[in-house]
Amino acid sequence: MEIEERAGLYIYSDTQLDKEEGERIEALKASSQQPLPDPDRWLDEELRRHILLTSVDAVLNWARRSSLWPVVCFPACCAFEFITTAASRFDISRFGMEVIRGSPRQADLMITAGTLTWKMAPQVRRIYDQMAEPKWVIAMGACAISGGIFASSYSVVPGYSRIIPVDVYVPGCPPRPEALLYGIKLMQDKIAKRSIITEV
Ligand code: SF4
Numbered sequence: 607m608e609i610e611e612r613a614g615l616y617i618y619s620d621t622q623l624d625k626e627e628g629e630r631i632e633a634l635k636a637s638s639q640q641p642l643p644d645p646d647r648w649l650d651e652e653l654r655r656h657i658l659l660t661s662v663d664a665v666l667n668w669a670r671r672s673s674l675w676p677v678v679c680f681p682a683c684c685a686f687e688f689i690t691t692a693a694s695r696f697d698i699s700r701f702g703m704e705v706i707r708g709s710p711r712q713a714d715l716m717i718t719a720g721t722l723t724w725k726m727a728p729q730v731r732r733i734y735d736q737m738a739e740p741k742w743v744i745a746m747g748a749c750a751i752s753g754g755i756f757a758s759s760y761s762v763v764p765g766y767s768r769i770i771p772v773d774v775y776v777p778g779c780p781p782r783p784e785a786l787l788y789g790i791k792l793m794q795d796k797i798a799k800r801s802i803i804t805e806v
Pocket of ligand 1: 750
């Protein structure tokens with residue numbers, strides 16, 4: 607800094623002082639141009655980590671389709687394909703369905719696997735009536751869909767849909783386990799589209 611000496615006093619140059627002050631102000635201005643940090647920024651991070659927005663329908667349908675408890679109606683040979691589906695190779699428990707119930711009151715899905723005779727029809731209807739709401743039915747195999755090769759018999763019901771409402775049909779005589787698993791996936795897709803407003 608330039609210093610002048612006048613009458614025994616040391617005088618700082620006005621020009622020099624102004625210049626230095628100007629430089630300090632410019633430096634301060636330059637360092638103050640950054641945007642101020644948002645004091646509520648932590649709130650956004652908390653929300654992103656801990657809050658999930660969804661609808662009641664989505665949660666309810668997810669829970670229902672992921673924990674179907676089947677009761678099985680096994681009157682004929684399609685039953686063996688269902689048993690295979692439940693065994694380790696095809697592993698129905700991957701879909702949350704391994705809890706196969708002996709009581710219709712603890713079940714919400716009926717899988718019909720086999721030929722139904724008129725003599726058995728009232729019992730099947732009664733089992734269906736005793737199941738918990740909401741409930742669904744998968745008709746497995748040609749006999750369950752239409753009576754199959756026995757459709758013209760005097761004693762055979764030409765399809766479970768004559769007795770109870772059927773949601774998904776799985777064709778075949780018998781259908782392979784992959785076909786039944788595909789039918790179960792369709793059933794789950796159907797459940798995912800339900801709304802509690804239309805249920806009431
Ligand atoms: S569809 Fe075929 S395999 Fe299934 S119950 Fe009827 S006859 Fe038997």
